[in-house]
Amino acid sequence: MTTSIAPTPASTRPEPSRRFSVAPMMDWTDRHCRYFLRQLSSHALLYTEMVTTGALLHGDAARFLRHDECEHPLALQLGGSSPADLAAAARLAQEAGYDEVNLNVGCPSDRVQNNMIGACLMAHPALVADCVKAMRDAVEIPVTVKHRIGINGRDSYAELCDFVGQVREAGCRSFTVHARIAILEGLSPKENREIPPLRYDVAAQLKQDFPDLEIILNGGIKTLEECREHLKTFDGVMLGREAYHNPYLLAQVDAELYGAQTPAISRADALRTLRPYIERHIAEGGAMHHVTRHVLGLGQGFPGARRFRQLLSVDVHKAADPLQVFDQAVELLAGR
Structure with missing residues (x-):
């Protein structure tokens, strides 16, 4: 079910608020899920599942980009490592009316690693910077990055700062930080969401050292009380599994995190x-x-x-x- 309303031109679209967002989750945050979540919160920024550049450029792009107008504010997450392909995919996202395009530098699965997608790209900050620059040159909507605090073998704070610094130089101003490292050999994606310890202190240090950047915290957040506490340090919070398994939490987001006066929907x-x-x-x-x-x-x-x-x-x-x-x-x- 797509909208018959023409997408708003990118040049007149407001920058989406990232104060509260629902993470991109494979097999979960499809268009039906997003339509449902939007009934609970008007302000939450919603993300698509990760879509690879190959799926968009060589597959059924219309199916992957399909969404309802009510889903806005809405961001498309892309998986890829070719600057040219990411630029072409970002253009498709903008033409389809998305409010933001996000590059996945956090997924640890073997399948995406083999295609140079996801967390393995943290070992290649110059390539990520090239990808971001190509996308920013191609579109007017914001280009953002979601990443880990490191990967095994490249998990020092200095290397994290090098990664963020190089991508910042390419023009990225918003980073969503999953506050765990990714272990690329021996752990499943599920284990990578649970076994590496959460290091909110590392993400907080990143915000302190890069005060000009928008830093969104992701990982392990379960309540709006925790959200409010983290918002004292970070520019935004992103919830994943908790938002899916306990979706009614979103019914309080507009009032508690955005100051909306409308009562929560039952x-x-x-x-x-x-x-x-x-x-x-x-x-x-x-x-x-x-x-x-x-x-x-x-x-x-x-x-x-x-x-x-x-x-x-x-x-x-x-x-x-x-x-x-x-x-x-x-x-x-x-x-x-």
Whole structure:
């Protein structure tokens, strides 16, 4: 479901606020997930899953770039290491109406390493700088970088400063720092999100030593109380798994982190807003679980939560009328 509204020209688009953002997460932050999360928060910056330059330039670009107008503010995360290809992909992102393009220098998986994508690029700061410069020369929207505090074999603070310094010289002004190193051999991506210790102190030192840069903290943040504490040091916070598994946390973001006066949407109303979207998706040949798999985190901490999750994860696949099952799930949320 794409919008019929023409994208706002990049030159007139405001810079997105990165005070609070939801991280790019493979297989999770697809367009259906982002549509749902936007019902909870108007201000949170949302990121796509990582999209490789090859997928955009040699695959079905329209499918990868597809989004609904309501998802804004919205950033596209790219994976790649060819300056020319990244520049071409960034142009596609701008033409599609994205508010920002972000370069992935943090993913530790073997598959992306073999294609010179992700965290392995921290060993090649000059190449990352060339990539950023090529993208910035190609587009008017902001070009940002998401990276680790280091990789095994290149994990000193001096090397981190060298990386950030070279990329800053290429014109990047916003860095999202996952405050763990990545261990590129022997650990899975999941283990790389858990085993290397969090080092918020390293990220804080980076902000102190590069005060002119926007430094966004990522890694291990679970509550809005923690967000408020980190915002005393950093320019923004990015939540990943917690925002996905406990999405109702976003319903308080606008009031607590942006000072919005509008009351938080209820769990039931957040789900009700999805019904027309799901109807359109089904009419286009999609399945309801493409959307509802992302809302299961709403079902926790109240009587009937388990039944809610069962309805949308199990019963929906058996039902002749899945929308009827959806309506039952909404009723279970009423008053929550």
